[in-house]
Each structure stands twice: as C-alpha cells, then as structure tokens.
Amino acid sequence: MKTDFTRPCVKDLEAYKVIPPDYDIILNANENPYDFPENLKKELGDAIMNTSLNRYPDPSATALRQELADYVGINADQIICGCGSDEIMSMLNQTFINPGDTVISHDPSFSMYQIWSIIGGANFIWVPDKDDLYPDVEKIINTAKLKDAKMIYLCSPNNPTGSLLPRHDVIDILEETNALVILDEAYIEFNKEGDLTDIVNTYNNVIVLRTLSKAFGLAGIRCGYAVGPKPLIDMMYKVKSPYNLNKLTQAAALIALKHRDELLKRVEVLNRERHRLYETLKTYPGVTRIYPTASNFIYFEVKDGAPAYAALLDAGILVKYLKHDLSDDCDHFRLTVGKPEENDAVLKILKRSLS
Numbered sequence: 409m410k411t412d413f414t415r416p417c418v419k420d421l422e423a424y425k426v427i428p429p430d431y432d433i434i435l436n437a438n439e440n441p442y443d444f445p446e447n448l449k450k451e452l453g454d455a456i457m458n459t460s461l462n463r464y465p466d467p468s469a470t471a472l473r474q475e476l477a478d479y480v481g482i483n484a485d486q487i488i489c490g491c492g493s494d495e496i497m498s499m500l501n502q503t504f505i506n507p508g509d510t511v512i513s514h515d516p517s518f519s520m521y522q523i524w525s526i527i528g529g530a531n532f533i534w535v536p537d538k539d540d541l542y543p544d545v546e547k548i549i550n551t552a553k554l555k556d557a558k559m560i561y562l563c564s565p566n567n568p569t570g571s572l573l574p575r576h577d578v579i580d581i582l583e584e585t586n587a588l589v590i591l592d593e594a595y596i597e598f599n600k601e602g603d604l605t606d607i608v609n610t611y612n613n614v615i616v617l618r619t620l621s622k623a624f625g626l627a628g629i630r631c632g633y634a635v636g637p638k639p640l641i642d643m644m645y646k647v648k649s650p651y652n653l654n655k656l657t658q659a660a661a662l663i664a665l666k667h668r669d670e671l672l673k674r675v676e677v678l679n680r681e682r683h684r685l686y687e688t689l690k691t692y693p694g695v696t697r698i699y700p701t702a703s704n705f706i707y708f709e710v711k712d713g714a715p716a717y718a719a720l721l722d723a724g725i726l727v728k729y730l731k732h733d734l735s736d737d738c739d740h741f742r743l744t745v746g747k748p749e750e751n752d753a754v755l756k757i758l759k760r761s762l763s
C-alpha cells in the first residue's frame with residue numbers, strides 16, 4: 409500500500425520551531441513588550457459582545473482596510489489582509505510562484521522567505537550581505553538577472569541585522585530586474601523615515617508587507633497586510649481563503665488603528681531604550697561587533713556566546729542566540745528591546761558574561 413504521499417520539497421523541510429516562552433523576560437521574538445492597554449481590551453470586549461459569532465466574518469475586512477488605507481495613505485483597494493504577514497507570504501507564493509521559479513533574498517534575513525518559497529516548489533537563493541551586513545545590492549541585481557528571478561524578498565528594517573534600505577537601492581532593484589519585489593516593512597514604525605510604501609503607486613512590480621505584530625504590539629491577534637498596485641492585489645484576492653481574518657482579529661485590529669496615536673507612543677520609549685542598550689553593549693569588551701539598527705532589536709557578535717546564553721536562561725531571560733554561516737568563528741545574539749527594567753536585567757547578566 410502506498411504511504412509516501414508527501415511532496416519531496418516538504419519532506420526535507422524542518423517544521424518551524426519555537427522555544428516555549430516559559431521565561432520571566434521574553435526578548436527572542438521581536439515582540440512588543442507592552443500588552444494591549446486595558447481600556448482597549450475593554451473596548452474589544454464590548455465589540456465582541458456586539459458581534460454575532462455564528463456569522464462568518466467580512467471576507468474582505470472592509471472597515472479594517474479602510475482604516476489601514478487611512479493609516480498608510482494608500483487606497484483601500486490596494487490592500488489585502490492576512491493572518492499575520494506570514495499568511496500573506498503564502499498567498500504571494502500561490503499567486504505568483506510556479507514550481508521551478510527562482511526566488512532570492514539576502515542573507516541573513518527572515519527565514520520564512522526561504523521556507524514559503526521551498527513549499528511553493530521554487531529554487532531559493534540567499535545572496536550574502538556585504539561584510540558590514542548591509543545587503544549587497546549589486547550582487548542581488550546580478551543574481552536576479554543571471555537566474556531570471558521571479559521574486560526578490562527585501563526586508564527593511566532587516567530581521568535580524570536591523571539595517572534599513574534606502575529608497576535608491578530599492579529603486580535600483582525594481583528598475584534593473586524583471587522580478588516582483590516584496591519589500592517587508594514589518595518593523596517600519598520603528599523608523600518611519602525609512603517607509604517606502606508610496607513606491608507601490610510608482611512601480612508595478614512591488615508589494616509592501618506590513619504587520620500589526622510588532623510596533624502595534626498585537627502579535628497575538630495575527631494580522632498582517634500587503635499594499636501594492638491594484639492589479640497585483642486583485643490577483644492575490646483570487647487565492648485568499650474566503651474568511652481568513654476572523655471577527656475577533658478584525659475587531660481588535662480596528663480598535664488598535666483607531667487608537668494608533670496612543671499605541672505608537674510606545675515606539676518612542678522603545679527607540680530610546682534601543683539607543684541605551686546599543687550604547688551600553690558597545691562598551692562591553694566581549695561584544696566584538698554591534699550593528700546599527702533601525703528596529704526594535706539589536707544584532708551583535710561575540711566570540712563564544714554559549715556561556716552568556718546559559719547565564720541569561722538561568723536568570724529566566726530568553727533571547728535569540730544564532731550561530732551564523734557567514735562567520736564560523738563567532739556567534740550572534742539578536743536582542744529584542746524590552747521594557748526598561750527588562751533591559752536592565754539583560755545588561756546586568758551580559759555585563760558579567762561579556763566583560
């Protein structure tokens with residue numbers, strides 16, 4: 409009897425692993441340390457009381473897209489929502505990628521670009537960053553030309569390095585390749601001047617991804633969105649599962665956007681804390697390299713990170729510890745910016761371990 413039903417491209421994949429967040433201080437997933445404020449949770453409770461849960465949600469999230477349109481400054485019919493930007497990446501695959509197509513991104517960047525591409529049967533290529541961990545734009549363009557890339561993922565600010573892509577670099581990639589460029593701006597609220605969403609009205613080969621999981625502090629509700637030229641967004645609607653965004657998510661997202669001034673004030677606190685963490689970590693002798701960041705996390709290099717990582721775990725603190733192929737002789741940490749007292753606790757341990 410046949411039992412081997414799995415597609416070969418899926419067989420070799422490893423399921424996305426998440427360390428259970430059983431720690432006092434969680435700084436490993438670039439989440440916002442501040443929960444949805446109580447007054448807004450109450451408003452959400454009222455909204456739920458007035459919602460009929462026996463009925464399907466609005467499949468096109470009309471009210472939410474209208475509010476997003478107002479927030480982003482783009483027409484509502486150029487926006488599509490998903491269960492996190494992760495689901496949007498899956499839709500991108502289903503809409504634009506044929507098995508055998510080439511998708512590229514730069515390394516290091518967000519691992520899901522590769523995973524979704526492989527699931528879509530694409531050939532995925534990581535183009536290594538330059539020595540300073542800034543994307544090698546020329547190499548990205550040349551690789552895209554050489555491999556006739558169908559899609560290029562760019563991430564700005566980039567996870568995990570925090571680097572921001574200037575407009576001219578993105579435009580070079582848009583103009584010099586035949587690829588559909590996906591610009592992931594998951595963390596853009598931490599550096600609003602870097603926002604390039606408006607290019608979707610100038611170029612017809614770009615889609616921008618955004619999320620409420622980071623600066624808005626709503627990773628738990630799963631709401632991401634894509635902004636793009638209407639013809640591309642129209643095509644994505646053809647693959648969207650009809651009721652992908654449930655009523656509770658739509659209600660919470662709507663409340664968050666209506667109160668965005670209040671919620672996004674916390675970005676200022678986090679950016680100040682980022683600066684403090686960066687300046688302090690820089691002074692630790694064990695930190696061999698630290699990268700300028702435009703986001704709510706800091707990427708830095710140490711010779712051997714294992715003792716520091718163990719000390720942090722012992723103290724109930726979870727951070728992201730990465731060994732990276734680019735530099736075999738050192739380790740990296742990606743530290744999410746937390747509340748001031750959480751950052752104090754991390755610095756106390758790191759000072760001891762890295763001095």
Ligand SMILES: Cc1ncc(COP(=O)(O)O)c(C=O)c1O
Nearest residue numbers: 492493494518567594619621632
């Ligand atoms: C660069 C980047 N894009 C997208 C995502 C996924 O975000 P979402 O919660 O909207 O699925 C993440 C999550 O960490 C991320 O780092």
